[in-house]
Amino acid sequence: MNEIAPINTGNSDQEEAGISDAMPHNVEAEQQLLGAILTNNDTYDRVAAIIGPQHFYEPVHSRIYEIASSRIAKNNLASPVTLKAFLEDDEGLKELGGPAYLVRLAGAAISSFAVRDYAQMIYDLAIRRELMGLGRNIADKAAKVDIASEPKEQIVEAEQALYALGEQGQTDSGFQSFLRAVTDAVNSANAAYQRDGDMSGISTGLIEMDKKLGGLHPSDLLILAGRPSMGKTSLATNIAYNIAKTYQKGIRHDGTEGAIAGGVVGFYSLEMSAEQLAARILSEASEIPSEQIRRGDMNEEEFRRFVAAAKQLESCPLFIDDTPALPISQLAARARRLKRTHGLDVLMVDYLQLVRPATAKDSRVNEVSEITQGLKAIAKELEIPVIALSQLSRQVENREDKRPQLSDLRESGSIEQDADVVMFVYREEYYKEREKPGDHELEKMAAWQAEMDHLHGRAEVVIGKQRHGPIGHVELSFEGQFTRFGNLVQPWQEQGDGEDSF
Secondary structure, eight states, X not given: OOOOOOOOOOOHHHHHHTOTTTSOOOHHHHHHHHHHHHHOGGGHHHHTTTOOGGGOSSHHHHHHHHHHHHHHHTTOOOSHHHHHHHHTTOHHHHHTTTTHHHHHHHHHOOOSTTHHXXXXXXXXXXXHHHHHHHHXXXXXXXXXXXXXXXXXXXXXXXXXXHHHHHHTTOTTOSOOOHHHHHHHHHHHHHHHHHTTTSOSSBOOSOHHHHHHHOSBOTTOEEEEEEOTTSOHHHHHHHHHHHHHHTOEEEEOTTSOEEEEESOOEEEEESSSXXXXXXXXXXXXXHTOOHHHHHHTOOOHHHHHHHHHHHXXXXXXXXXXXXXXXXXXXXXXXXXXXXXXXXXXXXXEEEOGGGSBOSSOOSSHHHHHHHHHHHHHHHHHHHTOOEEEEEEBOGGGGGSSSOOOOGGGBTTHHHHHHHOSEEEEEEOHHHHHHTTOOOTTOHHHHHHHHHHHHHHTTEEEEEEEEETTSOOEXXXXXXXXXXXXXXXXXXXXXXXXXXXXXX
């Protein structure tokens, strides 16, 4: 068997820096892998998902692998003979003996059964080298005091780089067997069965909405849209509070530790401050109108109720970030950090149009597309439901029927495409109130008053799109003074004990 001469991997610049020998690598593993591929091209399919040309330490090996993989992808033969024409003028290959080195690689290959082990070793060593490089970059940037590069920005950049590194080479993606897919489906159905057939996702605390959605499911992007004053933020805070206050940690049905009821909620409030958002939730919990809380206009009994609600909320795992104009990249980095430090089961974003794209685009539609794709990526990556609020265009106001439609979404193409569920908050009472006739029109006033009595305290959530279930609408109660949505008492429940709005 031909033996391959040891390769001088020295890079003059690296050697001068004194780091060449310190860089982890295994040239022999690279040689064995390339030899196996050149001997049997079918071997390539077993390693293509693990490594790429960038993972080889020796530059010549990287070029050989790149050309070989390109030919194999086109169903052409990759052998020492066919690769010779592409590498005859390669200076690095000439130093190793020219095209004859390709023959020695193929001749020295021991067997192809261990190629995945070699590929994994090459990948792991490449990641170690990248980690070392990343560490040096972080140290260099931190040492350079530059007003344009704040330490907080450097931390976010470092987190993003580390995460991108961690996402490389995941070999469990791609095709999976039907058995595995069926097992996942059965586990999901079992989780719903254990909850008496109600749902497999996280409960919103709103019975009719849970029935329609089956709860909030991991990896889903849900869009909650509406015109101003419809109550988008109120509904989002209600759901967030309902989930956080019922949080219980324990062992789930799949044997892992996590939320067995409710969950940890992250809330990005890009429009309102954390204090304003907390006041809304306190208003709901204490049943004291938010304007009274804001003015401090409370009697002793109300103040005691307010303090008691505040103490109860202290233990709620609800985390608010009110940093304005967050870029989608930082939003993702902060969500990862929250999941790592405190856990994260549901993420809320109020609202989508206030998130900034990572880079400026030539049109607003492209910017919104990047944001919605980023939110969907966060949902899949962290395996949590993401609820993003969205504004509607003014064309709703120009129609006689003010009930929202999918086409009313601003920059609707990307939002509608990327979302798993699109819901609209609609309160007909808001529009009917503005149609009040004059006091002298007695008949019209009587008819208007009758309609207002019927619509008072009612709200509707229109489900315009649902990837995994039916569309339709959900009726809810709405108490404006507490900015609170709840379960609407149905006519057949009024005779009995009935269910109150929460």
